Amino acid sequence: MTAHRIRAVRSTNAGIRVVEQDEPPGEGVEVVMATASICGSDLGFIAMGPLSFVLGHELAGWVDGRPVAIEPRLWCGECEECAIGATQRCTRETRVIGCFSDGGMADVFRVPRTALVPLPESLSVTNACLVEPIAVALHALRQGRVAPGMAVGVVGGGAVGLAVVACLRSIGVTAIVEARHPHQRAAVERLGGVNAKVRDADVVIEATGADSGVERSVAGVRPGGRVVIAGLFHGPVPVPGLPMLAKEVELVGSMMYGRHGTTREIDEAATLLAAHPDIADALITHRFPLSEAPRAFAAAADRSGGAIKVVVDAE
Ligand SMILES: [Zn+2]
Ligand SMILES: [Zn+2]
The missing domain is CATH 3.40.50.720 (NAD(P)-binding Rossmann-like Domain)
Structure with a gap:
């Protein structure tokens, strides 16, 4: 039996590389990656040099054939901040998928089931990596x-x-x-x-x-x-x-996004993106296959070269 190797995007001594590993990065439910977009924060991380974690926190993919986006901020559900829905301020769990712990820019990755964001039917998984940055924007407006x-x-x-x-x-x-x-x-x-x-x-x-x-x-x-x-x-x-x-x-x-009442801001972001497909058309300027992730990061870093959102697609 031959093991199926997982390709994952990392910041290495040699720059951004697609590296193979035996197991999907992360813990929890397996998600087959569909799309991952590159964030300004990713560019800040890679400027630090080689990193111990797989990149990618703006993610969409498939779980058992169902399309999902990912809420990358993990939270405990028990502290005072979580109790009021401010899971982004959770005091006991500070991990963020793809930010100093393993992310999902990989063929397959794993996340806790609570991080899954089911997509509205009209939202294409190929644009759903944008659900995360839209949630950032919604939260900033709520904070204001x-x-x-x-x-x-x-x-x-x-x-x-x-x-x-x-x-x-x-x-x-x-x-x-x-x-x-x-x-x-x-x-x-x-x-x-x-x-x-x-x-x-x-x-x-x-x-x-x-x-x-x-x-x-x-x-x-x-x-x-x-x-x-x-x-x-x-x-x-x-x-x-x-x-x-x-x-x-x-x-x-304003940092990431949480909940108000029982509503997750990231679910609201998915609804908004589904209702307005022109948002993805305006934001996504470049697409590269996973194997060309180094080129994708180079394009994202070149702000004067026309990049807004650069998306990495599964092949
Ligand atoms: Zn981001
Ligand atoms: Zn908490």
């Missing part, structure tokens, strides 16, 4: 307590910023967006946003993860408004002091 009728600005035209634009459109809010690259500005328009300087916004979503993005967000919010930090900062978040104090800006952190 955004409601229809508000003026909302978005600083940053990467995948998170654009996902926020799409989520705002779904509640009838036209986002004002500061995006750097021409292809990002084109996507803003496709998703119903307006490219302009953010001024006097009730809420600004910081979606760059860069120092200058925080400064622009505070500059663009109205007195008494809110800035949601949705970009990923590993170090300090440098807030310009006097403008923040003078306007009494409320700064709110």
Whole structure:
């Protein structure tokens, strides 16, 4: 009997490589990968050099023939944060699939059954890796307590910023967006946003993860408004002091997604993506087969080269 080897994408001494291993990465139910998309956070991880874990947290695949997306943040279900539905703030379980523990950019991977997100019938599994970043955007808007009728600005035209634009459109809010690259500005328009300087916004979503993005967000919010930090900062978040104090800006952190009541935000994201297939058309700019994962990561890193979301497909 010949063992079936599993191909998995890792950051190695030689860069991104597709490496074979005997067992699927992770623990739990087996998922046959369909698609995995590359996140800005993945690019941050691989800049650290060789990593001990298989990459990939934006995932979709098949479990026993049923299409699913994956909620990568694991949680205990027993702590005070889990009790109120804030599973993203779970104090006992801090693992995230594909972020310093094994992810799913592999032929087959394993996850706890609770991480499975069944897909609405009209959502293609080939686009469902985007359910995860859409959930990030929905949660950022919830953290900003955004409601229809508000003026909302978005600083940053990467995948998170654009996902926020799409989520705002779904509640009838036209986002004002500061995006750097021409292809990002084109996507803003496709998703119903307006490219302009953010001024006097009730809420600004910081979606760059860069120092200058925080400064622009505070500059663009109205007195008494809110800035949601949705970009990923590993170090300090440098807030310009006097403008923040003078306007009494409320700064709110946002990390991944959780639940409100019994509803998972990631299920809401799947519903939203199913209802608006043009979101995937606007966000997915590149596709590569798993065997060409090194090229996929190179394309994702080249922001000026037109990449928004780069997707790795099963072959
Ligand atoms: Zn991500
Ligand atoms: Zn917990």
